[in-house]
Amino acid sequence: MTWKSTMSSGYSSLEDDSEEYFFTARTSFFKKPLGKVTESKDVDKESKLRTEFSREEIRQKIEEYNTLTRDHLKMTLASSGVYTGFIKVQMDLRRPVTVRAGRRAPAAGSGDAAAGASEAFYLPRGVSNTLHISSHNTVRQVIVALLNKFTVADNPAKYALYKRYRREEQVYVCKLSDGEQPLFLRLVAGPDDDTLGFVLREQQTGEVLWDAFSIPELRNFLRILDKEEDEQKEALLRRYNLYRHRLKEALREVRGGTP
Structure with a gap:
């Protein structure tokens, strides 16, 4: 497996994976908006109706896809019938992640991780x-x-991949099952990211499954919470110290400059 990436636009390849998995794409359902639905292409409906295509149909769809794409990220059909291509995934993680020891990962607004220790x-x-x-x-x-x-x-079970679909100025997000094949969905939808996008998020279970976290992960979470608590305390102290200062100045003005 090869990786070529930057933080603003990462590139990764799964083409060299030796294991092959065969799944039938399962379908998901969007929450239907009120009012009349526009006549735009309904990707979710099409993927429900067709989960498999003949080799000739796939060849035609790939040719159409490559004609429409504008960023040179084309699909390629092999003689075996397997096709390869590109998908873009947006990272939308709200909780901290644990980085492997001895590696570096960028943190939002806080520099790089120190090598040799697992950090969140x-x-x-x-x-x-x-x-x-x-x-x-x-x-x-x-x-x-x-x-x-x-x-x-x-x-990886803590995370889920979602498909994002825009309809009538509304954005709908639907969780994908583990066995679905994203490149098939990309082929059906076409290359337009507004028609179909992919987003990585944490699993939405309603409650945090703390048993799924290791002791080092929980300790890292506590360290982050303690840091955030200290920052909030400092912000409150600064705020009320400023109020106290302004109140004292107002009182001096009312008393004619006497302390």
Whole structure:
């Protein structure tokens, strides 16, 4: 597996993976907006109706896709019927991640991690990464590849890949199952990111599953919370010290300059 990436636009390849996984794409459902639906291309509906295509249909769709793409990230069909291409995934992680010992990962607004120790960091939200994958690669493999790219040691089961779809100025987000094949969804949707986008987020379970975290991870979380608490205390002290100073000045003015 090869990795070529920057923080603003990452590039990763899953093409060299030796294992092949065969899954049938499962479908998900969007929350339907009120009012009349526009006649734009409904990717979710099309993926429900068609989960498999003949080799000739795939060839035609790839030719159409390559004609429409504007960033030279084209798809390629092999003689075996397997096709490869690119997907862009936006990182939208709200909680800190644990970085493997001896590696470096960028933290939002706080520099690099010190080598030789596992630390928890907030990855910059909104950064996009481009993965080179095949039609056999699944959602679970994409998640693992993204975590490896950032040398994240967390359990991949803590994360989920979502598809984002825009309709009538509204953005809808739907979780993908582990067995779905993102490149198939990209092929069906076409190259326009407004039609279909991918986002990596934490699992939305309603509650934090603390048992899924290791002791070092929990300690890192506590360290971050303590730091944030100290910063909030300092901010409050500065705020009320400023109020006290202004109040004293107002009282002096009312008393005619006498303390």
